[in-house]
Amino acid sequence: MLPKFSFRPFLANILTTCLLAGIAVAPAYAASNENPPVLPVSRNSSRADSWWKHAVIYEVYPRSFQDSNGDGIGDLKGITERLDSLRDFGVNAIWLTPMYPSPQVDFGYDISNYEAIDPMYGTMADFDRLVTEAKKRNIRVILDMVMNHTSDQHPWFVESRSSRSNPKRDWYVWRDGKGPGQPPNNWQSEFGHSAWTYDAKTQQWYYHKFYAQQPDLNWNNPDVQKAMFDVVRFWLSRGVAGFRLDAITTLFEDPQLRDEKNLPGKNAYGDPNEDDSMTDNLPQVQDVLRALRKVVDEYPGQRVLIGETYLPNVQELAKMYGAKNDKLQLPMDMQVGLINRLDVNEFRQRIDEAETQLHGDQPLFVFDNHDNPRSWDRYGDGVHDAAIARIVAAILLTTRSTALMYYGQEIGMVTTPPKTRAAVQDPIGKIGWPKEKGRDGERTPMQWTPGKDAGFSTAEKTWLPVAPNYKTVNVQVESTQPNSLYLWYKHLIALRRDHPALRDGANIMVNPSDANVLAYLRKNPGARHSVLVAMNFTAQSRTVAFDLKNFGIQGTRARTLLQNGGVAKSIALGHVKLPPFAVWIGEVEP
Ligand code: GLC
Numbered sequence: 001m002l003p004k005f006s007f008r009p010f011l012a013n014i015l016t017t018c019l020l021a022g023i024a025v026a027p028a029y030a031a032s033n034e035n036p037p038v039l040p041v042s043r044n045s046s047r048a049d050s051w052w053k054h055a056v057i058y059e060v061y062p063r064s065f066q067d068s069n070g071d072g073i074g075d076l077k078g079i080t081e082r083l084d085s086l087r088d089f090g091v092n093a094i095w096l097t098p099m100y101p102s103p104q105v106d107f108g109y110d111i112s113n114y115e116a117i118d119p120m121y122g123t124m125a126d127f128d129r130l131v132t133e134a135k136k137r138n139i140r141v142i143l144d145m146v147m148n149h150t151s152d153q154h155p156w157f158v159e160s161r162s163s164r165s166n167p168k169r170d171w172y173v174w175r176d177g178k179g180p181g182q183p184p185n186n187w188q189s190e191f192g193h194s195a196w197t198y199d200a201k202t203q204q205w206y207y208h209k210f211y212a213q214q215p216d217l218n219w220n221n222p223d224v225q226k227a228m229f230d231v232v233r234f235w236l237s238r239g240v241a242g243f244r245l246d247a248i249t250t251l252f253e254d255p256q257l258r259d260e261k262n263l264p265g266k267n268a269y270g271d272p273n274e275d276d277s278m279t280d281n282l283p284q285v286q287d288v289l290r291a292l293r294k295v296v297d298e299y300p301g302q303r304v305l306i307g308e309t310y311l312p313n314v315q316e317l318a319k320m321y322g323a324k325n326d327k328l329q330l331p332m333d334m335q336v337g338l339i340n341r342l343d344v345n346e347f348r349q350r351i352d353e354a355e356t357q358l359h360g361d362q363p364l365f366v367f368d369n370h371d372n373p374r375s376w377d378r379y380g381d382g383v384h385d386a387a388i389a390r391i392v393a394a395i396l397l398t399t400r401s402t403a404l405m406y407y408g409q410e411i412g413m414v415t416t417p418p419k420t421r422a423a424v425q426d427p428i429g430k431i432g433w434p435k436e437k438g439r440d441g442e443r444t445p446m447q448w449t450p451g452k453d454a455g456f457s458t459a460e461k462t463w464l465p466v467a468p469n470y471k472t473v474n475v476q477v478e479s480t481q482p483n484s485l486y487l488w489y490k491h492l493i494a495l496r497r498d499h500p501a502l503r504d505g506a507n508i509m510v511n512p513s514d515a516n517v518l519a520y521l522r523k524n525p526g527a528r529h530s531v532l533v534a535m536n537f538t539a540q541s542r543t544v545a546f547d548l549k550n551f552g553i554q555g556t557r558a559r560t561l562l563q564n565g566g567v568a569k570s571i572a573l574g575h576v577k578l579p580p581f582a583v584w585i586g587e588v589e590p
Contacts, residue, residue, distance in 0.1 A: 052242075052304045052329060052402060053362050054503055055092035056493055057142065059406045061370050062099050062121050063107060063463060064445045064456070072459035074445070076122035080130045082448075083137050085475065089410065089486075090493035093140040095244045095306070097370060099127070103153050105213040105427065107443075108144075109246060110151035114231040131239045140241030142306065147228050148247045149214040156227075157215050164202050171224050172215050173207035173253065174199075186259045187279055192269030192431040195279070209250045209279060211427060219251045219288060229295050242296065242304035245328070249309060251285050254278035268436035281311065286319065289327035306364065306404075307331035314353040321361040330364040330402055336395070337367035340378045342388065342537045344518045348509055351399055351520070355507040365399065367392050368406035373415040374442050384539060386412065387581035390488050390564050391535050394583045397492040398522065398533045400507040407446050410489040411478050416467040417441035425464060440464055447474040483564070491562055495585070499561070500524055501531040508551060516542050517578060521551055521588075529587045532558060536565075536578040546573040548588060555589025 066078025076099065086094065098108030099121040108118070117127050131141050150157055159168040175184040175196075183196035183205050189212075196205040197212040207216050217224045232243065263273040289305075296303045309331040311317050320331035335350045354363035367375040375392050376385060389412050396403045418424045418440050421433040429438020445462050447470040448455030453462055454470035467473075478486035496502045505522035510532065519534040530553060536542050548555070560569045565582025578584060 050302050056403045057093045058091040059095045061097050064443050067457035070458040072457050072462040076126040076130050080133050083133055087137040093142050095142040098144045103151055109146055110214050111146055112151040112153040115234050142242050143235055143240050145243040146246040148250050149216045152213045152215055161199055170221050173218050174204045177205050185257050188271055191428050236299045244306040246308055248307045249281045252282040268432045293327055304329050310334050314357045318358050332366050333363050336365050344515055344537045347518050352509050363401040365396055365401040366404040368409045370443055376412055377415045384581050389485055390583050393489050397496050410486050411473050412485045415441040416444050449474055449476040517544050532586050532588050534584045536582045539580045542578045544576050558586035558588045561585045561587055
């Protein structure tokens with residue numbers, strides 16, 4: 001489920017402020033005087049536990065990643081062409097958003113056949129080749145699995161709506177209205193207006209948490225569960241490494257159809273605000289997760305379940321793992337990445353919660369995806385965006401979390417919303433215009449080169465326009481700039497892979513009352529070197545002192561492993577000078 005886009009007005013403010021001030025909303029690091037980062041020393045870690053605990057998982061939106069046939073839309077062959085680049089960058093797994101046959105109302109999240117490839121993206125042979133080629137490069141392929149709803153064009157729904165007595169009728173959620181023209185209750189779609197659509201032929205309403213073209217499956221029907229689990233087996237047998245479970249918290253609805261509670265105000269679609277206690281995160285979801293995990297565990301090779309889990313707090317997140325870790329291995333932690341402002345206290349608290357309240361299970365942090373404005377814009381202040389993007393990268397890659405990235409995050413792609421309603425592709429943007437411009441802005445084509453279509457395509461017109469900053473913000477150019485965001489990410493990935501403390505060390509908050517500098521220790525067990533990470537969240541220089549004796553560390557000096565902003569190479573922990581928005585990562589004497 002989407003986080004109701006509560007930060008979109010915030011984004012609009014930033015963009016307006018920048019335009020008024022004449023500030024280009026584009027990376028400044030190319031022109032900055034920042035010192036190139038100090039390269040980490042490579043060391044091999046000996047521990048061999050579950051691959052996904054240390055992985056960089058990279059979300060690929062197939063429409064926008066690489067077009068191999070010049071039609072302006074990305075495809076599977078295109079992804080295969082870019083695997084070398086992903087391997088060199090340090091990616092361990094790619095998550096593909098849906099590439100199944102679909103009418104594309106919700107760009108693939110409306111699936112009409114779960115066991116095939118949409119011809120727009122290629123063939124099953126292309127898919128198999130992608131998996132094989134990825135494997136050669138030690139990259140696993142994770143699929144998006146949409147179990148909450150199908151397309152209204154799926155044969156199951158076509159049958160279901162054909163008559164009240166059809167055997168598939170009960171595969172979806174059909175109900176009588178309250179009266180003529182009145183839906184069964186006040187439930188709203190995430191994408192605006194009533195979540196019920198009337199079907200004149202059979203004179204009942206069907207429920208859809210998302211678009212009307214995405215009818216919800218009825219998960220109380222055991223046949224639905226069986227059919228979906230068969231789909232899961234189909235892909236596991238083809239060698240996929242696991243699934244990202246779309247909208248997984250919304251599988252069930254209140255059986256009594258009680259109204260949602262009204263909240264003050266109206267949303268971007270002009271509907272009254274309401275909570276979602278009757279349609280989201282119902283307890284029955286947990287049983288499905290446990291059953292699904294059993295299916296996945298039937299297969300060798302540590303297949304993984306990732307959840308799209310927008311939840312209100314860490315306690316709810318903890319439930320998704322299961323007391324015996326018998327549900328999801330990696331439910332997404334949306335608490336950290338969607339804070340949407342550089343607030344030291346909030347980051348400290350939420351990172352610490354993930355460390356201390358998930359019962360030792362593995363956190364999965366995420367800042368960017370195809371549903372939210374890019375972190376560049378959500379965290380940037382319009383002036384120090386390049387430096388702030390490095391803070392985001394550092395949090396993602398130096399905490400004890402599995403890292404989930406989104407294509408383009410590594411080069412500093414910015415949100416590029418459509419300028420007119422006519423240009424909008426995402427139906428949310430059409431329904432909600434102008435308050436809600438939809439999600440096109442975070443889905444623009446990947447920027448590979450400064451050439452035509454940013455190297456994404458050769459088409460005259462790409463499905464969404466390439467963002468105007470592609471000449472400087474792209475993989476090719478940034479690969480050769482020692483101080484680029486791309487190389488910053490690459491160094492961070494290498495460091496976290498190679499340094500035992502960053503790989504396995506506990507994540508302990510240091511200087512917990514400092515409101516300007518976020519600092520934490522990645523404590524290596526035993527006498528080996530621990531790593532200290534410090535980030536200045538403000539536009540002023542800050543000098544901080546670290547005393548690590550309470551953590552069993554007697555050393556008073558540290559050696560810089562990676563920094564930006566100009567921190568010294570060797571520092572005394574009693575006097576660490578951090579320039580504005582600097583990130584410093586150092587190895588402390590034991
Ligand atoms: C998830 C997807 C989003 C999609 C929705 C409905 O939130 O990430 O893109 O629109 O589910 O399937």
